[in-house]
Amino acid sequence: MAPTHTTTDVFSAIAEPRRRQIIDLLSRHRCLAVGTIVLTLGLPQPAVSKHLGVLRDVGIVSVSKHGQQRVYALNHEQLRPVYDWIKTFDQYWNRQLDRIRERAERRALAQSNSPEAPTRKKGTP
Amino acid sequence: MAPTHTTTDVFSAIAEPRRRQIIDLLSRHRCLAVGTIVLTLGLPQPAVSKHLGVLRDVGIVSVSKHGQQRVYALNHEQLRPVYDWIKTFDQYWNRQLDRIRERAERRALAQSNSPEAPTRKKGTP
DNA sequence: TTGATATATTCCGTTATTGGAATATAATGT
DNA sequence: ACATTATATTCCAATAACGGAATATATCAA
Structure with a gap:
């Protein structure tokens, strides 16, 4: 139709x-x-x-x-209806951002623990 | 066309x-x-x-x-393009909410200052 | 009234979109 | 090979959307 x-x-x-x-x-x-x-x-x-x-x-x-x-x-x-509808998906992007941030923070923490260690994988020395 | x-x-x-x-x-x-x-x-x-x-x-x-x-x-x-576009307007709704909240808080504060005073206008007694 | 400016509306031709029915394709089972 | 299930595609008719040109309406000025 x-x-x-x-x-x-x-x-x-x-x-x-x-x-x-x-x-x-x-x-x-x-x-x-x-x-x-x-x-x-x-x-x-x-x-x-x-x-x-x-x-x-x-x-x-x-x-x-x-x-x-x-x-x-x-x-x-x-x-607003448009915002309300699309808003329900932003958690995915934000979660994605959270994940990136968390990983960056973990990495920064690892760096500060052993400043000369390679960025890739800590492993057991 | x-x-x-x-x-x-x-x-x-x-x-x-x-x-x-x-x-x-x-x-x-x-x-x-x-x-x-x-x-x-x-x-x-x-x-x-x-x-x-x-x-x-x-x-x-x-x-x-x-x-x-x-x-x-x-x-x-x-x-995301949809979210990014509509997101630029949410400040209006949020500001609106902020305004409502602020007013409510001001009112609550006024109430606590003079519990028996009328809700409307404080004035100089 | 006449004329100028600002905006809305109408008419027209072209193209897109949608739903529905029928059909095509692909994968699976016997 | 044949039937069955799952999904895609095609064909059709109705309608709506858009752009462009022309025109209508409204307001203001002289």
Whole structure:
């Protein structure tokens, strides 16, 4: 049948590289007018408007009128589902880091015990 | 033109809910045969095979032959780009939490200083 | 009102994605 | 060789997504 409606799914909304660009840009400023986004990213204006529309539908950004320009701001909370999902895997990377650190520390300890011993294997001399 | 090729983009690969289901399942087991995934998730076998194909192309999972079954395992590292990207926003949520905690602590402190004072505003009595 | 600027929307053509059914391939057992 | 099990692939139809050009809407200025 059909791909999962990007309009209702945060994961699909952030799948688009340019939408992530927009999000990244917005995250570095409290709010931005469409024109600024267009100029900064160098994308065609209709494209930006359409991507902002998707992000708006999902709730990732919100708009407010300021004169004749529309100012967009990022709603960080809406990105939390992504963080919560991916977060469950970070233990693997962190464990990996822990392992590396532990090994380094063990090695450093061995070094300090016998400064002239070869790095490789202590063995029984 | 066309949507971003899911085959080369981790973000697009994880946009599919059922693929996330498969990833979740695989993350809870060191490795799983296709048949097990089919039975566990209750999805049609061709669907599972196809989704696994996408995940395989992106490198999120890897296969090995065991008899006549293909055993899939999750490559956690491949999910890191997603974590790295979303992680840059977690400061907002955490700051929010910090703010809440700090306020609670301040309130608790105020309470302990004047146990009978109203919660609202200390003022000059 | 007219004109200019800022943004949104619509229309169109192309391509991708998904599910489902059927089929193909591979390994195993008899 | 043949049947069985496990998995992958192919074919199809429906739909959705994207980019680009053109156009519509809204706001402000003169």
